[in-house]
Amino acid sequence: MTDSRPVLTMTRISKSFPGVRALHDVDLRLFPGEVHALMGENGAGKSTLIKVLTGVYGIDGGVVTLGGDQVTFSGPMQAVGAGVSTVYQEVNLCPNLSVAENIFIGREPLRFGAVRWAEVRRRARALLNRLDLDIDVTAPVASYSLAVQQMVAIARAIDVRAQVLILDEPTSSLDAGEVEQLFRVMRQLRDEGIAILFVTHFLDQVYGIADRITVLRNGTLVGEYPIAELPQLALVEKMIGKELDVLGRIEEQPRPEVTSPEDGTPFVEVSQLGRRGAVAPFSLTIHAGEVVGLAGLLGSGRTEVARLFFGADRADHGEIAVGGRPASLRSPVQAINQGIGFCSENRRAEGIIPDLTVRENMILAMQAARGWLRPIPRRRQDELVDRYVKALSIRPANPDMPVRNLSGGNQQKVLLARWLITEPRLLLLDEPTRGIDIGAKAEIQKLVVQLSAGGMAVLFISAELEEVLRLSHKIAVMRDREMVAHLVNDDTVDADRVMQTIASGIHPEEANQ
Structure with a gap:
């Protein structure tokens, strides 16, 4: 001073x-x-x-x-x-x-x-x-x-x-x-x-x-x-x-038990999916009840992968199957209809509608899936919004408040609620805890584990490696806009190994499958 x-x-x-x-x-x-x-x-x-x-x-x-x-x-x-x-x-x-x-x-x-x-x-x-x-x-x-x-x-x-x-x-x-x-x-x-x-x-x-x-x-x-x-x-x-210790330290939360969901049909399976100038062709499977972490440095192509899954960007080569059947994900509407939700990293530009209320923001995706000629009854809106305001501890708990008046972290929770309301089978979470305080981060991490245990597939993207390791059953590693490895998240995988993989650029066939 x-x-x-x-x-x-x-x-x-x-x-x-x-x-x-x-x-x-x-x-x-x-x-x-x-x-x-x-x-x-x-x-x-x-x-x-x-x-x-x-x-x-x-x-x-x-x-x-x-x-x-x-x-x-x-x-x-x-x-x-x-x-x-x-x-x-x-x-x-x-x-x-x-x-x-x-x-x-x-x-x-x-x-x-x-x-x-x-x-x-x-x-x-x-x-x-x-x-x-x-x-x-x-x-x-x-x-x-x-x-x-x-x-x-x-x-x-x-x-x-x-x-x-x-x-x-x-x-x-x-x-x-x-x-x-x-x-x-x-x-x-x-x-x-x-x-x-x-x-x-x-x-x-x-x-x-x-x-x-x-x-x-x-x-x-x-x-x-x-x-x-x-x-x-x-x-x-x-x-x-x-x-x-009343809440439980985040760093002491146990990893989800790594099971073997490969016995069933993957919910989503992509083969050599890619987009020129955005991300090199990659292959990836995600099963019901599986959390797949996407690790990599900033700019490595993590967000680009999520946008291809959601149809926000169109792949120019490769194939994708949903529920074992070939699918076309050329727009977000098609992805929503296939049971896929996407919580974007850039909540301001691609998420919240600041002049709408918390309620209106939360039901937006469900209403879009129904079509604007079939409005959701107000009583049903109240039930859904009240449930997720409580479940996610959104503060203030006022569904009629303009969402712009909420803090950044609570806006992020509103976006998460928007997609949970649609009951997706695959939820794409791009930096869902960015700018979130330690208590809210713990709540969202626990929610991801609960959703996985309930059978939802999750693609989880985070710049924090420890968070990816804590929540994921397996980890896909990105480097220079290329998916370079798939790692089963067992006792042999830690932050050092993931960082070494990012640095060395191991080819997928050479990585631990």
């Missing part, structure tokens, strides 16, 4: 929405030259606190001071002008614009009223070089992965020369190397005197970068702690409000 006086304080902040008290008397202090972690379960109020600070939401009660002066921002642009810059969990970029245009949108250098495009490109390259990112800044930002887009958003934020930099789940789409690049930049900015508010669900990252922690629970302040005085176990207990 370079200064004993906070650059920003939030005192007794309160915020309510219709029927919901999101924040009540919350305090926050940010000091220059410090990384401050904001922690709490999904629905604890972290995102609401950030949006109140930056003027997205008005304040019902409390005071915000910046540099000793009381401030009230009417919107994010005014906050940016005052030196408070935010990078949100869901990348907020203009996909049709170039990387350079996204970085300097609204702040382009001008000469005689004309944009100095050469200067824009030069400064964009210089900013990205600080992040050790060497890309074509003239290419559309949509042509890059989510991880690269996240780094572009961070580059845009640090160019504003903020006094306060807010990073809301910035590492959720980054691999280990990119996380370390980001941490290097964060340390550099911290040493330059910037106050950094870091929101994440990755505990190891908090203890690797943060100086202090503020913990929220159910919209109230639990406390503020120096990082050295709050062990990880104590942090988790403060976040969930219970002794950790």
Whole structure:
């Protein structure tokens, strides 16, 4: 800490929405030259606190001071002008614009009223070089992965020369190397005197970068702690409000028993399925009651495999059989009709409809399968929605609330409920626990095991190898958009072996079948 006086304080902040008290008397202090972690379960109020600070939401009660002066921002642009810059969990970029245009949108250098495009490109390259990112800044930002887009958003934020930099789940789409690049930049900015508010669900990252922690629970302040005085176990207990052994530690959850479902007909069997430019031809079988984990580094082709199974992308070669019969999955509607559901990694662009209610979002897939001329009776809607709100602990438990008012983790649960309502035979889960707090993560992991035990087939994708190992009966390994191995998840398979497989690129015929 370079200064004993906070650059920003939030005192007794309160915020309510219709029927919901999101924040009540919350305090926050940010000091220059410090990384401050904001922690709490999904629905604890972290995102609401950030949006109140930056003027997205008005304040019902409390005071915000910046540099000793009381401030009230009417919107994010005014906050940016005052030196408070935010990078949100869901990348907020203009996909049709170039990387350079996204970085300097609204702040382009001008000469005689004309944009100095050469200067824009030069400064964009210089900013990205600080992040050790060497890309074509003239290419559309949509042509890059989510991880690269996240780094572009961070580059845009640090160019504003903020006094306060807010990073809301910035590492959720980054691999280990990119996380370390980001941490290097964060340390550099911290040493330059910037106050950094870091929101994440990755505990190891908090203890690797943060100086202090503020913990929220159910919209109230639990406390503020120096990082050295709050062990990880104590942090988790403060976040969930219970002794950790009451819930059971996630890392101690037993793996599902590996059975031998190969005796029956696979629910889905693909042979040399592929799409040029997306994923090389691969073969894979998934049986009823089987969880198949899909492991690989960011950009290895995991999501592309799931999209082929769901018909979101059309395969240009290969065959697929469902229930032992040849099938055509050339659209999501065809996949749904075959009993396949897909919970996308990109919940903002491919999942939630923010202006619809929780109820409307949850019944969307079932209604689409029935057809819009056969509306689901309201009583049936109520039964389904009430069941899954309770089963998934969706908070607030208000089905008539716009889904945009829910936290990211609860939005993810709404999407999961959408597909469970359709009673799929195969559920494709692409990063279902990304950005999810430890308690919600445990709930979803237990649910996957329960669904498998009930006979549902699951394709489970996660960047966390331990999670894949914990839940899967077998693991398909991706490397450079190619499925390089199939591993039976027995006692001989651990994270080291999977990583070695990813690194060596073992051909499927050479791998353990």
